[in-house]
Amino acid sequence: MSANSTSPSHEPLPAEDLPESPAEEIGHRSSHGSDGSRSGHSHFHSGPLDLDAGEARRVRIVLGVIVGALVLATVIGLFILWPGKSSLIGSRSFTAEGGSVGRATITSVDLSSCQSAVSALTEVNGVKQEDFAKGHVCARITQGEGKGLVMPVQLVGEPRKLAHTGDRLVVLYSPQAILSGSPYSFIDYQRQLPVGALTIVYLVLVVAVAGRKGVLSVLGLLVATGVLAFFMIPALLSGSHPLAVTLVGSMAMMLAAVYVAHGISIRTTTALLGTVAGIVLTVLLALWGTDAAHLTGDVDETARLLASRTRIDLQTLLTCGMVIAGLGVLNDVTITQASSVWELHAANPLLSRTRLFTGGMRIGRDHIASTVYTLAFAYAGTALPLILAAALMDRAVLDTMLSGEIAEEIVRTLISSIGLVLAIPATTAIAAALCRVTPVLDD
Secondary structure: OOOOOOOOOOOOOOHHHOOOOHHHHHHHHHOEOOOOOEOOOOOOOOOOOOOOHHHHHHHHHHHHHHHHHHHHHHHHHHHHHOOHHHOOOOOOOOOOOOOEEEEEEEEEOOOOOOHHHHHHHHHHHOOOHHHHHOOEEEEEEEEOOOOOOEEEEEOOOHHHHOOOOOOEEEEEEOHHHHOOOOOEEEEEEOOHHHHHHHHHHHHHHHHHHHOHHHHHHHHHHHHHHHHHHHHHHHHHHOOOOHHHHHHHHHHHHHHHHHHHHHOOOHHHHHHHHHHHHHHHHHHHHHHHHHHHOOOOOOOOHHHHHHHHHOOOOHHHHHHHHHHHHHHHHHHHHHHHHHHHHHHHHHHOOOOOHHHHHHHHHHHHHHHHHHHHHHHHHHHHHHOHHHHHHHHOOOOOHHHHHOOHHHHHHHHHHHHHHHHHHHHHHHHHHHHHHHHHHOOOOOO
């Protein structure tokens, strides 16, 4: 078609006959009337040729109703399940009666800087100093009982190998231990400085690279973390049904994180709906998988301790963990997938919904390939000590892989991966259906 063509208007060209530059075609069509004649002006449209205001309005209304229903259900769930004062958080004492937690700084990894205290303690309990020295370091108490004193602190095992002069410790003071050894024993290392430094570096890089989007994503992360810390954990410990808490909490986290980080738009809502579809599929798969594989969740001392002190069903809790573990990656792929379809639409507004879907799925296949092994490697890294310990046993490889502890990680990986795989075509289909009723430059 030449610039001075007067041929009548026609339907959009088939995809294979589309011009190389959709922008030129759109600009060209806008300079003609509906009958092909010159309209007297020329401008570039920011949306698809078949954009209909009424259809766009109807889509926004439908999406508003859907999201409104999700928000309302989430708010009602939060209200019903809110733990209030019934949570068990902080209900168990961390120390024995008379004990207290303090802070200390290592002054020497041997007993050279606290000889007087060592002599007094070994005289009381009748232990030789050379035996006493094997499991102790000297440290200045900087906070808590005995502040300012340089005292021996019991420090054994792997933590002892990492100890250096100047390291800061969290210590437990037990006055009852004076007769049997040192009243101070190691709890953990103080890690505020390195963790704080890494956090600052992370925040600076996110803001520097992603700009305003980075700031909003961090805010979304903080809101989601607040939901986890102030609702989900207290509600689970208060005895609320774990699956109900997980579904409500997951929806609250996703609604907050997605809209805070990416803004309110049809594109963002598309990703949210894809995420919701993935969550529902993951829940159903997790319920079936844990039951069919007879996974109990009772595989370590931490789980048994939790079961002994609360009313939580460990199998249901395992199911919830599978859902929460996959939330971040699930939201990542749905956001990326929705954006991919929108970019395809922006590059060529004349593409049909079918072509948008097939083009989006070509990108989605790469997402599937990468996320599947990303989850597998993540879970393998988490369970590495367990896998190594199991490998020491003289046992058939298949039996080892299907033992309760390792089977949990395998089933977790498979369920999360299936949820991700199914969420990608769901998100792509929703995006292909919706992006053609929005302006190309819509964010």
